[in-house]
Amino acid sequence: MLRLHGIMGRADDKVYARQLHALEHRGGIELLFVPPADAGRKRFRLTTDRGTDCAVSLDRDEELIDGALLHLDAERAIIARFGEQQVLRLKARDDASALKLGWHAGNLHWRVRFEGDCLVVLLDAPIETYRARILPLLDAGEVVERVHV
Amino acid sequence: MSRLALTHADAPMTAARVGIGGPVGSGKTALVEQLIPALQARGIDIAVITNDLVTAEDAERVRRSGLIDPERVSAVEAGACPHTVIREDPTLNIEAADELERRFPGVELILLESGGDNLASTFSRDLTDFWMFVIDVAGGDDIPRKRGPGVIRADLLVINKVDLAPHVGVDLARMQREATEVRGGRPVLLTNCRRGEGVDAIVDLLEREVLFRT
Numbered sequence A: 001m002l003r004l005h006g007i008m009g010r011a012d013d014k015v016y017a018r019q020l021h022a023l024e025h026r027g028g029i030e031l032l033f034v035p036p037a038d039a040g041r042k043r044f045r046l047t048t049d050r051g052t053d054c055a056v057s058l059d060r061d062e063e064l065i066d067g068a069l070l071h072l073d074a075e076r077a078i079i080a081r082f083g084e085q086q087v088l089r090l091k092a093r094d095d096a097s098a099l100k101l102g103w104h105a106g107n108l109h110w111r112v113r114f115e116g117d118c119l120v121v122l123l124d125a126p127i128e129t130y131r132a133r134i135l136p137l138l139d140a141g142e143v144v145e146r147v148h149v
Numbered sequence B: 001m002s003r004l005a006l007t008h009a010d011a012p013m014t015a016a017r018v019g020i021g022g023p024v025g026s027g028k029t030a031l032v033e034q035l036i037p038a039l040q041a042r043g044i045d046i047a048v049i050t051n052d053l054v055t056a057e058d059a060e061r062v063r064r065s066g067l068i069d070p071e072r073v074s075a076v077e078a079g080a081c082p083h084t085v086i087r088e089d090p091t092l093n094i095e096a097a098d099e100l101e102r103r104f105p106g107v108e109l110i111l112l113e114s115g116g117d118n119l120a121s122t123f124s125r126d127l128t129d130f131w132m133f134v135i136d137v138a139g140g141d142d143i144p145r146k147r148g149p150g151v152i153r154a155d156l157l158v159i160n161k162v163d164l165a166p167h168v169g170v171d172l173a174r175m176q177r178e179a180t181e182v183r184g185g186r187p188v189l190l191t192n193c194r195r196g197e198g199v200d201a202i203v204d205l206l207e208r209e210v211l212f213r214t
Helices: A014-025 A095-107 A127-133 A135-139 B028-041 B057-064 B091-103 B149-153 B162-167 B172-182 B199-209
Strands: A002-005 A029-034 A043-047 A053-057 A068-072 A077-082 A087-092 A111-115 A118-122 A143-145 B016-021 B046-052 B073-077 B109-113 B130-136 B156-160 B188-190
Touching: A002 A068, A014 A029, A014 A068, A014 A077, A029 A043, A043 B199, A053 A068, A087 A095, A087 A127, A095 A118, A095 A135, A095 A143, A127 A135, A135 A143, B016 B028, B028 B046, B028 B057, B028 B109, B028 B156, B028 B199, B046 B057, B046 B091, B057 B073, B073 B091, B091 B109, B130 B149, B130 B199, B149 B172, B156 B172, B156 B199, B162 B172, B172 B188, B188 B199
Parallel strands: A002 A053, A029 A077, B016 B109, B016 B130, B046 B073, B046 B109, B130 B156, B156 B188
Antiparallel strands: A043 A053, A068 A077, A087 A118, A087 A143, A111 A118
16 A cells, blocks of 8 residues: 555646656556546545555645646656546526526535536536436426536 | 555544434434444544434433543534434534534544434535444334435444344345345445344444444
8 A cells, every 4th residue: 555645736737747757668657547526625545557555644725636647766757647527518598487497406516617608527427417307307308408618 | 464554644533423313213323323332442532422402312322321531522503404404504513523623632533423314314425434224123224215315325234133034024134125226236234233233243344344344
């Protein structure tokens, strides 16, 4: 077990560029893939793509970010990578439909963010389970799915 | 045998925060009462936060249990649906945990018991590092099949009161198998919290996943 505490910096910080570049040539970069739903954790146990068992903790006021440098020594660097967050992007037909969609999203405790006139749902489960909850709105055309552009 | 390699891990850590949620009467407080001595027996410095609707009933029960210094037990009154203070706005619980860490600097693990809720109850990652969802066989062996977010997303699903299975017509093996299936193979543990059975397996998991002892 490799015990790691805290974030050293970002993998794209200039201060680390030379060392990380050298390690990359020697195959010394290890990636720790963190599921998007777990990105808010302050402690977790995961294995890197090279098989290193990592026990990671962060201070309560630290936020794990994609590309966080968690470990760096002469032999290797360990960098956190988030899997791509799956989303359902929804647009309501009119104000009345938007009220209904907002009510459902709140009632269902969905994690959402707003992008202009779209409601973006951050998915923690298969997309079909989300569509099923608002099927009448989708079937009636009151809400349509938008593809990210 | 695993090799422990410390890097910038020498910095002092805050306590691990472990949530316990689940329906009313599933045995959350009973589990807390079993976990306290089991954790203490392994030398783990602990504190407890209980959540109730409008009382401190569970906190008083744990304080009076004699299992732990009453000063190490804090009560949070949700005043609303229990999940509002463990997920939507966990500020009250975060403050309670921060306060326990200030008062007991060596504390390594804080148990946060939610008020009894429904199968949709989940914990915010801002509040807990690991959370378990407690159901019981007497609640019905179809609970896992209903795929509630609590059952699906918890880091650990605990099926409690396993001793009652033959008395309530529950096929425990099938219930456990279905629970494991809907959770994609993530941990499911069986307990009888009245007798402490199965509790050591939970402590083993906590030692590995959030205390990093093994």
